[in-house]
Amino acid sequence: MSSSLIHVGIVEDNDEIRQTLALIIDGTPGYSCKMVFSNAEAAVEALRNSYVNVVLMDIELPGMTGIEAVKQLKPVAPDMDFLMLTIRQDDEAIFNSICAGATGYLVKDTPPTALLQAIQEVADGGAPMSTSIARKVIRSFHATTPSPLSSRETEILKLLCDGLNYRSIAQQLFLSAHTVKSHIKNIYKKLHVNSRAEAVGKALKDKLI
């Protein structure tokens, strides 16, 4: 990995910081920094069809925030990685950035060696982050509410998520369609919903399945 050139982009409104970062990166063999922007709007426009591998993105920017920029760029450039730049470790903002599509973050006073290493790690498919951020990410993985459903109901809910109707579910579980309907009615009661779509929505959002 370290043999190929890493193309880095920078989006940072503070002139000094931006130029310093660019100098460090472009001055190091193996790193190239041609795409530099002082606002998110210009960056989104120019980066969408670029060959840039890793973007250092300031979170606080005039106009569009860095988080919003990532949200727009990630879908159109899925292979582009984003490292957010922050003054200090702000767990909430960083977590939101990650939800938006960022891979990790850097605090702005990171020494050059660590900066370059973080970029390298990201390019190599890693995601450098503190343990507290990692925990936040993991937590949002897991179910927060304990499921009120019985195992049979959970089983049926899974099949609902696949779009099966009464009959198909009944066949799959060797039940009568009446029974399936009965279970689904109970699921609705317990989840406080009254349609398949809402049940599926709640099930997946609350990680009940």
Next chain:
Amino acid sequence: MSSSLIHVGIVEDNDEIRQTLALIIDGTPGYSCKMVFSNAEAAVEALRNSYVNVVLMDIELPGMTGIEAVKQLKPVAPDMDFLMLTIRQDDEAIFNSICAGATGYLVKDTPPTALLQAIQEVADGGAPMSTSIARKVIRSFHATTPSPLSSRETEILKLLCDGLNYRSIAQQLFLSAHTVKSHIKNIYKKLHVNSRAEAVGKALKDKLI
């Protein structure tokens, strides 16, 4: 945090490793290790109603695996944290463990200092892990397929996930119910589904909304 006693549990079938871990932990001030098991079944049974804070769980166990044990314990003891024990860093197994409810992992030859530090970090709400694991976790956060839906369709899909029917969606968006139906039909075509439930399931699983 470091002032209160951390109750640690161990589940590990290798006698030597298990006893070594227990000795290290129980021999350190601030750490207590009373719950020690050589198989997952006994651990699940005893830990479900225990006061243990952090469990060191071997992944490979005779009978039930450590991953399965976490899957069973996490729902009934949501405040209990799990650190998986592995011989070497196996990204796939570790990722599966995290999906099952684990917070992090340790390689078995971790030196005592780092071991205790990792336990402390977990007890303090962190999630120690390598950058490559972190990346895997983050990746499963993001949409993998670019959405084929128009913005209007996405808007309607969101409302479908909330369980709204034609009329309610129409009112919310100031449209005729006919138009809503029309959009939904197009959504079905694009997502290759043919019911609300399936559309919602696909939307949330593929992170289209």
Next chain:
DNA sequence: TCCAAAATCCCCCATCTGGGCGATAGCCCG
């Protein structure tokens, strides 16, 4: 041991849904 919950099955019916088919108008890209 006894009760509550779960799991199974059944009926009725108003309403919702999905599929088929069609129409007009705007917009962008080639």
Next chain:
DNA sequence: CGGGCTATCGCCCAGATGGGGGATTTTGGA
């Protein structure tokens, strides 16, 4: 300029769905 996509509105109808009842048996925990 024409074709494709989107957005908007419309009608018909068979079949699925949700809500309202009720019933029995098994299971599991207190």
